[in-house]
Amino acid sequence: MISIKNLHASIEGKEILRGINLEIKAGEVHAIMGPNGSGKSTLSSVLAGRQDYEVTDGEVIFNGKNLLExxxxxxxxxxxxxxxxxxxxxxxxxxxxxxxxxxxxxxxxHGKEDIAAKDFLALVKEKQKLVELDGKLANRSVNEGFSGGEKKRNEIFQMAMLEPKLAILDETDSGLDIDALKIVANGVNTLKNKDNAYIVITHYQRLLDYIVPDFVHILYKGKIVKSGGKELALELEEKGYDEIKKQFELSE
Amino acid sequence: MIAEKTNTAQLIIDKITSSANKINFINDNVISKALIFIEKNGFPTHKNEDYKYCNIDSILKKEFKTIEQKFGEVNNLKEYKLPDALTLVVVNGKYSQSLSDKIILKGIHINSLSNLDDNGKTKITKIANVESDALIAFNTLFANEGFHLKITKNETLQFPIQIIYVNNSTSECIVNPRNIIELEENSEATIIEHYINIGNSKCFTNFVSEKYLANNSKLDCYTIQDENTNGYGVYTNQIEVSKNANYTNTTITLSGQLVRNNHNVVLANSNCEANLNGLFKINGNQIVDNHTLVDHQFPYCQSNELYKGIIDGKSTGVFNGKIFVRKDAQKTNAYQSSKNILLSDDATINTKPQLEIYADDVKCSHGTSTGKIEDDAMFYLHARGIGKESAKKLLLNAFAGEVIEKIQVESLKELIQTKLNLL
Incomplete structure (x- = not known):
């Protein structure tokens, strides 16, 4: 699905990503965890193509195509x-x-015609149910006046509508209460299939109770310093990031 | 120091006097005053604070060197007429009875200015003071035979009235359209003033309208400016709003090389309301200069202003909003907002709120903002697969929407959306 090799990126001359390597296959869920400032959000921004970041090295191949171009x-x-x-x-x-x-x-x-108005509305109705989004929100301005939870559910709703191959959830759990978290996770789990993949970026293990990852990677100072199965998230929850930091500082 | 004096006005007066018709609807005395005023002051230059960004003298001097006052005929205006509206037509400044709809509806009186009744005679030049502005003076001196439109007492018009001002200039021309629009007590009307240019030469429109709203009347008024690259113009609206009356104007500038709007509203009694909205989208070297004045003279009145500009290329936008709150105008609510988007590095906007408040128990505020299209919003749209052009359209449409939503005539709203090309 996506292959990230030696990805370096900086903003305003400051290097944030310092050589990321990551391989994700269809059907997989990868969690990326890490302390604040480790580069989690930079990684998602760079992958999505935000202009503020400069990629200084490395390559990303997405379904056979050079993503960074x-x-x-x-x-x-x-x-x-x-x-x-x-x-x-x-x-x-x-x-x-x-x-x-x-x-x-x-x-x-993709060479397809515009969706018929009727089909579009049916699709909206169907996907709204998935994240229990109030129909009224659909007619309001994009995210304007939405609560934190509504905004996040709206993101998942959009994801459901657009049916991407690879979705990156950037701290989707932040600012969510447990009910909203369950709704969001349920949405993701319903949409998950053998042909798509997810990168779940999170600071806490909590979301991973509901969206169970196949792999967990720990990002620290712009590098993936440790990878493992879902048990790595639990270990992290128990020991905190300090242990990782210590190990990493030693190895450097 | 000897004041620098330009002779542009004198040269233009000399050029157009021979082709001008004798004016029989304005008092000779007033015409003399207008002549004296303009001979003394000339056309405004950038040294005149109110015309700082809109140097009328130099534009006339540069762009109108060979005024010949040659006009073509106008026959068919079908494509410009809004459905469900009554149409009045003004051709090259002059009211055309033959092109206008034959209006036999109760409640509407329309007269050409040469048939002005006694009431009309007291109204013309009453609130368009020839000594207040050289363009008013110039219009008064050469006023084309316009019309006096009156909505009679207690009548609510069921259809909007669309007034099409069409210029067909076959040489460089100056037109001076003039009208009086009067709403008698307790009447209601929707009026669309629509300016177009079908000629192949430059035309300067120096428009003056006096609008009177009697007690309890309501006028929903639209100014649609679409005179293309040959269009230059100063559009002066003098409005007098009486007790409990409600005046709303929405000015949409779609095209025109130079567009100067002077929108002067006097809230001349208590409990009245004025709403002034504006939207312009400009590019190239266009100049759009919106000057508004809301004069609160009595207590318990309200005014709201919202002007928005989308400014691209090397064009210049101006918003200058004056609000006077006189000593007796207690309990005034006056709000003003000007918001602009600059789409290029060479585009300019000058905004200037001017609030002069002499009463102490009032609520007044003004706000102005100027920015570019927000990068965050653009990225969000791109991240959903929306390309650059569509994303820009979506955002500009949203920006303009705040003004467009105020248009109460559906067919007009559609026309504006199509013309702005934001859908």
């Missing part, structure tokens, strides 16, 4: 989805119009 919109059209840590409010653009435009641009990219 693509514009952000083309990455999305190729099936990459970033669920934002801080979804952006866009006053005046209705959620529905936004999603319809997105869906159609992706369809057009």
């Amino acid at each position: 693509m514009e952000a919109e083309d990455r999305a059209r190729e099936g990459l989805f970033l669920a934002f840590q801080y979804p952006v409010e866009i006053p005046g653009v209705s959620n529905i119009n936004f999603l319809k435009t997105a869906l159609n641009e992706i369809r057009n990219y």
Whole structure:
């Protein structure tokens, strides 16, 4: 699905990612954990194509294509989805119009015609149920005046609508109460299948009780310093990041 | 020091006097005053604070060197007419009875200015003071035969009235359209003033309208400016709002090389309301300069202003909003907001709120913001597969939407959305 090799990226001359290597296959869920400032969000931004970051080295191959050479919109059209840590409010653009435009641009990219209005509405109805999103929210401006939980559920709703191949959930659990967390996790688990993959970026182990990862990677100072199975997350929860930090400092 | 004086005004007066018709609807005395005023002051230059960004003198001098006042005919305006509206047509500044709809509806009186009744005679030039502004003086001196439109007492019009001002200039021209729009007590109307240019030469429109809203009347008024690259113009609206009356204007500037709007509203009694909205989208070397004045003279009045600009290329936008709150105008609520998006590094916006408040028990505020399209919003849209053009359209449409939503006439709203090309 995606192959990240020796990825280096910096912002304003400061190197944040210092050689990331990661291989993800279809059907897998990878969790990336790490303390604040370790580069988790930078990794997701770089993959999604945010302009602020400069990739200084390495390559990313996404389904056989060079991801880093693509514009952000083309990455999305190729099936990459970033669920934002801080979804952006866009006053005046209705959620529905936004999603319809997105869906159609992706369809057009793949040589398909615009979706029929009737089919679109049916799809909206079906996917809204998945994240228990109030129908009224669909007609409101994108994320405007949404609560923290509503914003995150809206991200998952969009994901459900666009059906990406690889979804990156960037701290989707932050700011969520346990009920909202369950709804979000349930949405992801329902959408999960053998043909798609997930990168779940999180600071805490809590989300991983509900979205069970196949692999857990620990990111520290811009590198993956440890990888393992789901038990690594539990170990981390128990010992905290200090142990990792200590080990890493020693090895450096 | 000898004041620098330009003779642009005198040269233009000399050029157009021979082709001008004798004006029989304005008092000779007032015409003399207008002439004296303009001879003394000339056209405004950038040294005049109110015309700082809109140097009328130099634009006329540079762009109108060979004024010949040659006009073409206008026959068919079908494509410009809004469905479900009554149409009045003004051709090259002059009210055209033959192109206008034959209005026999109760409640609407329309007269050309040469047939002005006694009431009309007291109204013309009453609130468009020839000594307040050189463009008003110039219009008064050469006023084309416009019309006096009156909505009679207690009538609520069921259809909007669309007034099409069409210029067909076949040489460089100056037109001076003039009208009076009067709403009698307790009447209601929707009026769309729509300016277009179908000529192949430059035309300068120097428009003056006096609008009177009697007690308890309501006017929902639209100014649609679409005079293309040959269009230059100053559009002066003098409004007098009486007790419990409600005036709303939404000015949409779609095209025009130079567009200067002077929108002056006097809230001349208590409990009245004025809402002024504006939207312009400009590019190239266009200049759009919106000057508004809301003069709160009496207590318990409200005014709201919202002006938005989308400014691209090397174009210049201006918003200058004056609000006066006179000593007696207690309990005034006056709000003003100007928001702008700059789409290029060479685009300019000048905004200037001017609040002069002499009463102590009032609520007044103003706000202005200027920015680019937000990178975060753009990235969010891109991250969902939406390309650059569509993303820009979505965001600009959202920005403009706040003003477009205020348009109460559906067919007009659609026209504006299509013309702005934001859908």
